[in-house]
Amino acid sequence: MSQLLQHLPAGTRCRIVSVEGDVRHTERVMQLGLVPGVWCTIVRKAPFGGPLELALDDARLGVRPTRELCIYVDA
């Protein structure tokens, strides 16, 4: 059952299922490495709904999804 990345707790390791929303944002986030099939770890969530710190195999990212950028993952 896939769910939105930001709904998972910090420390979760998950696999990207799909990236949906405005193509300008989805394309960029995939260029940064968040491509379907890739594993990532939610290292930390900034308080008050701030961005997520993510660790990929060969990148560290800060991402704050919005309605225009939905990242669905499998935990």
Added chain:
Amino acid sequence: MAARTIAVVGVPNVGKSTLFNELTGLQQRVGNFPGVTVEPMLGTLRTGGDELTVIDLPGIYGMSAASEDEQLTIDVLRGEHPSIPRPDVIVHVLSADHPSKCFALFAELSTLGLPMVVVATMVDAVKARGGVFDDITLHHSLGVPVVPVVGSKGLGLGELRDALWSNAATLPNPVDVGAASVEERSAWARAMLDEVVVRGREDTTTKWLDRVMLHPVGGALVFLIVMTLFFQSIFTWAQPLMDGIDVLTAKISDAAAQLISNDLLRSFVVRGLIGGVGSILVFLPQIIILNVLVTILEECGYLARAAFLVDRAMGVFGLQGRSFIPLLGSFACAIPGIMSARIIPSYRDRMATIMATPLMTCSARLPVYTLLISSVVPAITIAGGFSLQAAVMVGLYVLGALSGLLVALVLKRTMFRGAVVPFMIEFPPYRMPSLRSIGVTMVHRTRDFVTTAGTVILAFSVALWILTELPRTQPDPSMTELQQQQYQLDNSYAADLGRTLQPIFAPLGFDWRITLGVLSSYAARETFVSAMGQIYAADVAESDAPLREVLQEQIPLRTGLSILAFYVFALQCISTMAIMKRETGSWKWPTLAFGITFAMAYVASLIVYNVF
């Protein structure tokens, strides 16, 4: 025949600018202000007897642009840029430490039909952690020369020069997925990574540092410390240099005054030219220090973390983490701030940020604040040891920053309304900045400031001279020199102008002298101090202490605070407006910014004058 133009291309944070600086050194011609690469810099590479032009292009992730700076790179690479010629060769800089997105970019670059050379950075970092980067396999797979370099140590640079010189760049092997979807390119890139890279141990330094730097509490503390040191060093390190420049300008003025016998010519050279050049140079120390600090923060990887930390807070004002970088720069000068706003991908966010920059307290306001606060605010301590004067100073900074953010918020709710833009940033590994690279950046930023902002300020300084020194008067020779100067000013065009516009400013408590001082600030704010000196006939050549005493008697507290309130808000800088026009492509935005800030300044002064 050797290639003429070489473009240095790569994803952000691979050490591309460092490589460019190492490669071309001080042989750079055109540049930009801010601590971020936003305009292509041209360098010259001399190998043997021939010259190659090297263009450093802003980092891109692919051939579709998310922001203004990326658009420029893509236009140049496609040969669609109006002024920059299409390069003959691409030097693609990729990081051996984070290669997958670099390979994905390579797949797209390979479709351009240009000969390429691949430069691999951070090979030393991979090896140090026990990993392997197989540049020979990569060379055979891609079909282009692969040169590993360690930019900070200069290793591999000779090989790269030789490769460029001997025209070793070749057309890459066709990549099937070059024009396919981003997912397919990414899959190809990961396969390539598996083929040529054996990953070593994890980069524990970066991981460990990020545990502190990105922590909600620890990170905020580090952030506050970094910001405090940042502002402290700008102001304290710059002060002796600024004083030195002031003394030097005064000395040159005196020497010139003795050499020139013609009264009008002497006045023009001393007040118009030397005074004008001096008022530009006096800001150089702050601009240089700011640029060096921003470059260091960026190169060591901290700026991306800072943007992450402030993203949520900026969200309150409708902005995002990336807006922080231009706003931070604007505390020294709005010009580099506005230019670095190009890194913000969303048009609406970028415009709202640009409109907020003039309200950040730039260094030109500082001399005005210092003079007025020390003149009108009593030197007493409040709340157990805090100096009232210092408290007022801090208050003015906070007021400026908050009002700037509020302007952004209002604009985001009205003219730039739209869906909340997602925030995405890559955290580069922490690394030591290259000293040589910082030095090179410093030298060419200085050159650019003097030529770009300098010419505008100089032109207005000359215009101000014409207004204040013409028409010539014949003061009574028995007057002192200062009285003669005041007599000249009282009968100048500027005085006419001051008296004409006086009724507008009368409700704020400004008399015609203050009005004139405020008007003269519209060329550049810091001229307020010298203008007040002239107007009140106080000698401010060595220091402004005599002027403080005069102002203490002449300006009541409520008027002083009213002037301060005006300076917090008013956009009094022609150079800033010129840059705004250039960056937004229309006079509409600088005009609007001028209007909004004037209204805020006027209302704030009116309130302050009537409350106190």
